Amino acid sequence: MSRTRIKICGIRDEQMANIAAQAGADAIGLVFVEKSPRNIAIDTARQIVQSLPPLVEPIGLFVDEDADHVRHVAEQVGINTVQLHGRESMDDVLALDNLTVLKAVTFSNDPQKLEELIDEWSDPPSHLKALLWDADASDANEGLLGGTGHRFDWDAFAKLIYSGKIDRLPKPILAGGLNPDNVAHAIEIVQPYAVDVSSGVESSRGIKDPDLIVQFCEQSQQAKCD
Numbered sequence: 112m113s114r115t116r117i118k119i120c121g122i123r124d125e126q127m128a129n130i131a132a133q134a135g136a137d138a139i140g141l142v143f144v145e146k147s148p149r150n151i152a153i154d155t156a157r158q159i160v161q162s163l164p165p166l167v168e169p170i171g172l173f174v175d176e177d178a179d180h181v182r183h184v185a186e187q188v189g190i191n192t193v194q195l196h197g198r199e200s201m202d203d204v205l206a207l208d209n210l211t212v213l214k215a216v217t218f219s220n221d222p223q224k225l226e227e228l229i230d231e232w233s234d235p236p237s238h239l240k241a242l243l244w245d246a247d248a249s250d251a252n253e254g255l256l257g258g259t260g261h262r263f264d265w266d267a268f269a270k271l272i273y274s275g276k277i278d279r280l281p282k283p284i285l286a287g288g289l290n291p292d293n294v295a296h297a298i299e300i301v302q303p304y305a306v307d308v309s310s311g312v313e314s315s316r317g318i319k320d321p322d323l324i325v326q327f328c329e330q331s332q333q334a335k336c337d
């Protein structure tokens with residue numbers, strides 16, 4: 112039986128980072144997107160990274176930034192893994208081959224859009240380790256492409272996984288609209304490599320709630336995995 116990894120995104124201070132780590136999070140997300148309510152400064156991010164216990168991965172999140180900027184921030188903060196959460200292409204990923212990359216993609220029920228997505232991300236380079244599947248929320252939240260609490264059709268996604276059509280894609284991380292009440296059910300349906308949450312563990316926009324983080328991790332850990 113394998114274990115579903117947990118990423119808590121949009122951490123903004125050391126205390127919350129350590130609550131997440133203590134609760135069992137494998138990774139925390141640090142958002143470098145100016146118009147996000149979860150955006151943090153480089154100095155704050157560096158302090159959070161330095162305060163983390165070993166074996167908890169800090170992940171820097173960017174939207175449509177050029178490679179030099181991403182590399183510069185990663186170096187300043189001391190992170191080795193980045194999440195590209197905009198409309199980045201395979202070429203953008205290839206330009207970051209000194210980093211581990213997670214690429215966010217939008218799940219669509221439209222077969223043609225799915226085919227295009229599969230074509231684009233099949234046979235990835237070795238530093239592209241996972242695709243983070245999120246809901247299409249481009250109209251919501253001031254145009255932000257993530258952290259909106261929107262979910263997508265998990266049953267359709269599970270069917271796609273079991274069809275074998277995305278076997279040549281990087282490992283799937285399930286995101287979008289997860290919270291402590293639905294994460295165990297989502298894991299049981301989809302059996303993703305990892306789950307990712309932001310607004311589902313917040314008491315208000317951009318403000319993380321320690322109790323919800325703990326509940327989210329407990330529920331994820333208790334879910335039945337294949």
Ligand SMILES: O=C(O)c1ccccc1NCC(=O)[C@H](O)[C@H](O)COP(=O)(O)O
Binds near residue numbers: 121174256287
């Ligand atoms: O978190 C943000 O503010 C954000 C801003 C711009 C692009 C992406 C962003 N977050 C991406 C994440 O990894 C979220 O955890 C993911 O979209 C799920 O969000 P939620 O539905 O709120 O759990």
